[in-house]
Amino acid sequence: MLTNRQQQCLQGIGIQVWSERRAGPGETGDRPRFSEQPEHQIDLTQSGETSQEKRGLSPDSNAIEGSTTSVPENPVAETSVPTSFDSWDSIIEAIHACNACELGRNCTQKVPGVGDQQADLLIIGEGPGHEEDIRGEPFVGRSGQLLDRMLAAIGISREQVYITNIVKCRPPNNRDPKSHEAQQCRVYLEAQIEQLAPRVILSVGRVSAHNLLNTNEPVGKLIKQMHKLPGTEIPVKVPDAAMSNSELWFRRMTLADIRWVMNVEREVYQFPWTDKIFNDCIRVGYHCWLALFQQSIVGHAVISVTAGESHMLNLSIAREHQRKGYGRQFIEFLIEEARSREARTMLLEVRPSNTAAISCYNSAGFNEIGCRKDYYPATEGREDALLFARHISPPGDVPGR
Ligand code: SF4
Numbered sequence: 001m002l003t004n005r006q007q008q009c010l011q012g013i014g015i016q017v018w019s020e021r022r023a024g025p026g027e028t029g030d031r032p033r034f035s036e037q038p039e040h041q042i043d044l045t046q047s048g049e050t051s052q053e054k055r056g057l058s059p060d061s062n063a064i065e066g067s068t069t070s071v072p073e074n075p076v077a078e079t080s081v082p083t084s085f086d087s088w089d090s091i092i093e094a095i096h097a098c099n100a101c102e103l104g105r106n107c108t109q110k111v112p113g114v115g116d117q118q119a120d121l122l123i124i125g126e127g128p129g130h131e132e133d134i135r136g137e138p139f140v141g142r143s144g145q146l147l148d149r150m151l152a153a154i155g156i157s158r159e160q161v162y163i164t165n166i167v168k169c170r171p172p173n174n175r176d177p178k179s180h181e182a183q184q185c186r187v188y189l190e191a192q193i194e195q196l197a198p199r200v201i202l203s204v205g206r207v208s209a210h211n212l213l214n215t216n217e218p219v220g221k222l223i224k225q226m227h228k229l230p231g232t233e234i235p236v237k238v239p240d241a242a243m244s245n246s247e248l249w250f251r252r253m254t255l256a257d258i259r260w261v262m263n264v265e266r267e268v269y270q271f272p273w274t275d276k277i278f279n280d281c282i283r284v285g286y287h288c289w290l291a292l293f294q295q296s297i298v299g300h301a302v303i304s305v306t307a308g309e310s311h312m313l314n315l316s317i318a319r320e321h322q323r324k325g326y327g328r329q330f331i332e333f334l335i336e337e338a339r340s341r342e343a344r345t346m347l348l349e350v351r352p353s354n355t356a357a358i359s360c361y362n363s364a365g366f367n368e369i370g371c372r373k374d375y376y377p378a379t380e381g382r383e384d385a386l387l388f389a390r391h392i393s394p395p396g397d398v399p400g401r
């Protein structure tokens with residue numbers, strides 16, 4: 001039996017087969033829990049890179065896909081698309097077996113979606129790009145890093161959401177999905193929305209926004225307000241591409257920077273490092289970095305690299321610059337720094353109480369591998385340190401998450 005919200009989803013996206021649909025009012029109180037994240041001392045909930053992977057843009061590819069009555073441009077269906085699904089498994093299986101449009105014949109593999117199948121937040125992109133096609137997962141590579149940063153900015157990780165695309169197969173040369181392709185694939189997206197019954201949808205990219213919202217409005221207009229999935233009460237947010245302009249740049253820390261670094265240390269840590277420690281780190285050749293946004297220093301970090309192993313010894317973001325995605329960008333930079341110095345593992349320690357940092361490290365590919373008892377000083381007694389590690393692939397490999 002479908003819930004009211006599920007029925008609303010289906011109604012909004014044009015499914016005609018629901019005999020159980022009721023006209024009752026929508027459920028109330030559906031608000032994204034991700035907006036309720038607590039403040040954290042250190043901004044390690046933020047993500048890394050900036051630019052979403054760009055696809056080739058064809059001038060006529062902005063077609064609205066919202067109408068279920070439009071005629072496909074090039075109906076080449078070799079297999080019929082199922083009309084109903086009773087489970088996530090049936091959706092995924094059907095996608096993998098699908099050859100309903102030409103995209104299915106040219107892709108490396110189908111990319112149905114990934115994430116928590118009970119998530120409140122559904123993220124819908126345009127279609128798989130090159131890396132997604134190779135790895136079978138949506139939003140990996142630079143586009144994934146952008147997405148991770150956007151999620152981190154609202155205090156949640158990739159694992160807490162469900163991520164999919166308008167089309168499940170890669171368009172050749174990363175072009176936009178064509179009208180009939182999006183329409184052929186719509187049944188799977190509808191089924192995913194039905195199964196998930198999300199509290200909110202994040203529509204990433206012009207093609208996604210135009211398809212979902214049944215509009216041809218410029219994205220610049222769409223980002224200015226919350227929308228609803230047509231015919232439903234499900235909020236749809238189109239994120240501001242300007243987030244990609246929040247790129248940090250980095251320079252080495254010098255002795256002259258230590259005064260500023262100490263101000264941040266004292267601000268964000270109950271038990272800060274001393275200026276002597278930073279002095280020693282610079283003097284012995286540890287890799288001491290500052291992160292800057294425009295001309296403002298926003299954070300500092302120290303890593304060591306020895307015999308293929310890197311240790312992240314310190315990573316701090318000034319309080320005024322927290323919750324902007326800078327912590328995650330800094331982590332990605334430090335991983336690249338370690339990679340360039342032939343490190344194949346990065347290790348770090350974090351307090352169990354620092355849940356924001358742990359979430360961020362997890363989203364950056366770190367896994368917990370151990371615990372050091374009574375490692376950190378604490379207000380009362382000592383606090384354990386959780387030990388995290390991340391594999392670093394050699395330069396030229398697809399970076400592991
Ligand atoms: S893009 Fe969608 S409809 Fe086309 S073949 Fe792939 S799964 Fe099937």
